[in-house]
Amino acid sequence: MKYLEEFRNAEIVKQYLDKIHNTVTKSWSVMEICGGQTHSLVKNGIVDLLPTEITMVHGPGCPVCVTPVALIDSAIKIAESENSILCSFGDMLRVPGSEKSLLKAKAEGADVRIVYSPLDAVRIAQKETDKKVVFFAVGFETTAPANALSVLQAKQLNLYNYFLLTSHVMVPPAMMALLQDEETNIDGFLAAGHVCTVMGTNEYIPIVEKYKVPIVVTGFEPVDLLQGLWMCISQLEKGTALLENQYSRVVSKKGNEQAQGIIERVFKVASRIWRGIGNIPESGLELDDEFREFDANFEFNLNPEGEEPDNKCIAGEILKGLKKPKACPHFGKLCVPENPLGAPMVSSEGACAAYYNYSQ
């Protein structure tokens, strides 16, 4: 697999590990934004190979984890409605809502279908014209273009039984919220490579300038992560705060302008509740008024902005990087993947699931 195997090369990994060990002199906390990066770090056993001075803080870039309970309840409500089909990526199915998960609703008879692309949901809507087909549009800027495209396609096909239940969030506002939070202590960031593939890197310049924090756009394979971390640590040791791009084989400054255009056409920026973190202004996307007829919230008369139920999950502290999963008293005891208290234990990108699966 070209572009993957080279970045899993044990020799090059060792070279970067040596470079990091030789560069670091002080203690640093570096946050990797994306859950995919967290998993790669833990799955490949990288965290244990790093110098003790470096603390990897696992960021909020797990779309499943930050989707609020109220939205999951909305999805379940839709799935349980007469003549409706709820389509979702597989990850979302096990996440607990306030009473149950989509998987349980499915077992009880709700029509929940796992799809791999929103365009599959559009196809279902074309076939099942007497049903309302709703796609649970979860994700960061990475999945937003395809989800937006599905709406444009439905419109072109005159499909008026296709809807989006939108739960889109964006990375830069979350990073700023974390930096403004007095509790958090993050010295540098590894920005999420996939998000930047779509959005480019320019939107991080203001963050670097305002907060004087180095940001390195980083990929997902072991060599990517270690090279990105080495670039970040080198900056920290030198006292610089620049935006750098480790993932240049994929990410450009401007990103994918066509995809950005589609996002802009279909969505508008909105404030959004992040599960465990709370409301972050202008941190999400919702369907633009022009596409209101495709909005499941209107069609099903939903109010997803409900209060977060009080439970034992410390997702907020995990997602802000204040606590490691193993510091949670319920980790691996009351909270396990087959019976999760919160989303970070469910998603394959969640930090708790990563620690449970790979290092329990």
Next chain:
Amino acid sequence: MTKKINFNYSCPMPEFDFDTITIGHGSGGFLTNRLLEEVVFKHFSNEYLAQQHDGAVFQVDGKIAYSTDSFVVSPIFFPGGNIGDLAINGTMNDLAMCGAVPKYLSLGLIIEEGLKVTELWDILQSIKQISDFYDVKVVTGDTKVVERGKGDKIFINTSGIGEVLPKANIGIDNIQVGDQVIVSGHVGTHGMTIMSVREGLEFETSLESDTQYIGDIANKLIDDFGSKIRFLRDPTRGGLATVLNEIASNLKLSIEIEEQAVPVLRETSSACELLGLDPIYVANEGIFVAIVAREVSNEVLSVLKKDLKCTNAAIVGSVTVDYPKKVIVKSGIGGKRVVSMLIGEQLPRIC
């Protein structure tokens, strides 16, 4: 890819005045009789089935192994085989994993009305080819037809009886520190083939299921190495990782495997990469896991590699004491991680 036995046998389908199975075929009356007479009894004719009794009566000698499995795969036809292949290979392989030579099988069919008779014929044909080739007799069976929507074309249950080899001493308690873990072929091939043709997920790949009977070679290992073959398992659902976890959780020992030593077809790893799945959790049909004494492990490997069905066999790890009850994978870059049991189904990732 592992070479499977090519069956050149085929049997023409008898003429029927119906082309679809209807609910009447399961009613116990005339239509049922026609279906059983023409499609089943004639097809699998042997002295036990010919008795047309409520069950089969036969003589078995010595220690026997007994196993059952149900098959509900969708789609029922897939590259490299069909549900019939799985149904017969699956139970025969299970018996062989117990150290037995499969002898007698039962065949239970639950057919959803609407199944084409040609499809049923093809499925039974697969079962017959394999049972004839390995001299295993289908001695009893049952056919039911359910209404449309209450099944998924066809479900099959097979149970089997096998004679345990005199030298067999297969048991989890026999596993010792230092024993080596061998897999007999590429991991994840069957599971990814099924995913590639599953409705809503179709992707282009040259993958074909490796469903096959691997009991003959497992039997040979026992004949050649006796109790040095400590344990055998076919890693079907949940894949290699789940089987190894089941073994480790029953031991006070750990199993450590080298990720890079696990044989995986390039097509399988690419498809897994795309879907965010891990090949060691993907279902298998045509391979087995053997835990063998260290002193014979290289010899076992060379016996396996000489068999056309196991040319890609590899030693993937060993039994150790360091992480009791756990399975540890050493990643390609030298880090270690715990491999846990699969929780529910592997769910594809968002991004």
